Amino acid sequence: MEKIKVAVLGATGMVGQYFLHLLNDHPCFQVVAVCASDARIAQPLGEVKSLHPAGIPEDMAHLALMGLDAGTLAGAGVQIVFSGLPADIARGIEMELAQRGIHVFSNASAWRMDPLVPxxxxxxxxxxxxxxxxxxxxxxxxxxxxxxxxxxxxxLSLLPLLPLGIRRLIIASYQAVSGAGYPGIPALDISGNIIPFIDGEEPKVRKECGKIFARIGASGLEPAEWQVHAHCIRVPTLVGHLVSTHVELAEAVTLEKITALFRDFEMPADVAGLPTAPAKPILMASEKNRPQPVRDADAGGPGRTAGMAVTVGRLEVDGNIVRFVNLANNLVRGAAGGSVLNAELCLRVGLIKGGAI
Ligand SMILES: NC(=O)c1ccc[n+]([C@@H]2O[C@H](COP(=O)([O-])OP(=O)(O)OC[C@H]3O[C@@H](n4cnc5c(N)ncnc54)[C@H](OP(=O)(O)O)[C@@H]3O)[C@@H](O)[C@H]2O)c1
Structure with a gap:
């Protein structure tokens, strides 16, 4: 099958460069255009400072950076864009691209709470x-x-508990510096330090949990009505957001039952086998002092699925309270890999034209 032409917006940034890596040699998608701010126009991608451990993919190094020009992207036959743009920049261009018939898979928060945008x-x-x-x-x-x-x-880590009736979440996150992009937080602010505030993050966790677990009703999405209490904290790790999670369930449960639910949770059939889908979306940490960002951020591999699984550990049960720690790779599962998986699913269900997957 001929590959679908795609573009990466924000290709020079943290998320953008993870997109390049995940789209390199992808079985269905081919990067034909890369965009960044106007100051970069015509700069070869190969000259950009690398933010991914594997560097800028060699096959893409010759691509010249473009500005955000919907007409040029449409003219180049681009069918999909993967966006790693700041929210304020994303808002206008993402809608303009969609209006021109280009499908947008975005990491920006600009359209997240729109009633028609999943x-x-x-x-x-x-x-x-x-x-x-x-x-x-x-x-x-x-x-x-x-x-x-x-x-x-x-x-993702709540998914096995869903049938038990979630009432309330109390979480504290320990978020890596790469979550703030590049150049991100000044070294003098974060080295040897912890910053107990990330602007806008806690309301996002609350609202997005409700929308993600919403039921589809007659007049649109009906958000899950759980109480969500979140503290989001920046710590001096590089990659991987760790979340200490307390879940209040409708009824008392046993540790054996919860352990089995996590251990036996399988990838749903409609997602299984997609190129960026890990074999299991949730892994149980084998040791008491795991998950750890340095050891577990790439869970879910090998190959392009590395970093796509969430690792759960420190599982404890007290009556109707389940406590655990989960870790996800913020740049892969929490950003670029998540978007690529979304696009693969759309291809599989026929929302994107281009062949079987
Ligand atoms: N980092 C994470 O873990 C993470 C996770 C999930 C979601 N996100 C979201 O993903 C988006 C990107 O985050 P990031 O961490 O990759 O940020 P970043 O490292 O700061 O990268 C931002 C990118 O946007 C481009 N850009 C900035 N202003 C622009 C403009 N006026 N016109 C065109 N391009 C412009 C930059 O290009 P130049 O190099 O030319 O400035 C760069 O490529 C944000 O919305 C963020 O909230 C990030």
Whole structure:
């Protein structure tokens, strides 16, 4: 099958460069255009400072950076854009691209809370793709967003508990510096330090949890009505957001039952086998002092699925309270990998034309 032409917006940034890596040699997608700010126009991608351990993919080094020009992207036959833009920049261009018939998979928060835009995590809410059909009645392309990088790992780790009736969440996140992009937080502020505030993060966790677990009702999404209490904290780790999670359930449970639910949780059939889907979306840490960002941020591998699984550890039960720690790779599962998986799912269900997957 001929590969689908895609572009990466924000290709020089933290998330953008993880997109390049995940899209390199992808079986269905081919990067034909890379965009950044106007100051970069015509700069070869190969000259950009590398923010990924594997560097800028060699096959893409010759691509010249473009500005955000929807007309040029449409003219180049781009069918999909993967966006790693700041939210204020994303808002206008993402909608313009969708109006021109280019499908947008975005990490920016700009459109996340729009009633017709899903916050898609395929294992949880692939049914929310029904909203995309409604978007397509208004414009030729659609927008699908990822959750915030902290919410993604948290939401996935809640999935096995869903049938038990979640009432309340109390979480504290320990978020890596790469979550703030590049150059991000000044070294003098974060080295040997912890910053107990990340602007806008806690309301995002609250609102996005409700929307991700929403039911589809007659008049649109009906958000889950759990109480969510979140403290989001920046710590001097590099990659991987760790979340200490307390879940209040409807009824008392046993540790054996909860352990079995996590251990036996399988990838849903509609997602299994996609190129960026890990074999299991949730892994149980084998040792008491895990998960750790340095050791577990790449869980889910080998190959392009590395960093796509969430690791859960420190599991404890006290009556109807379940406590655990989860870790997700903020740049892969919480950003670029999540978007690529979303696009693969859309290809599989026929929302994107281009062949079987
Ligand atoms: N980092 C994470 O873990 C993470 C996780 C989930 C979601 N996100 C979200 O993903 C997005 C990108 O985050 P990031 O961490 O990759 O940020 P970043 O490292 O600061 O990268 C930002 C990118 O946007 C480009 N850009 C900035 N202003 C622009 C403009 N006026 N026109 C065109 N391009 C412009 C930059 O290009 P130049 O190099 O030319 O400035 C760069 O490529 C944000 O919305 C963020 O909230 C981040």
């Amino acid at each position: 916050i898609l995590i395929p294992e949880i809410n692939s049914a929310h793709l029904a909203l995309v059909q409604q978007q397509l009645q208004q414009r030729r392309g659609f927008i699908i967003t990822n959750a915030n990088c902290t919410t993604t790992g948290l939401a």
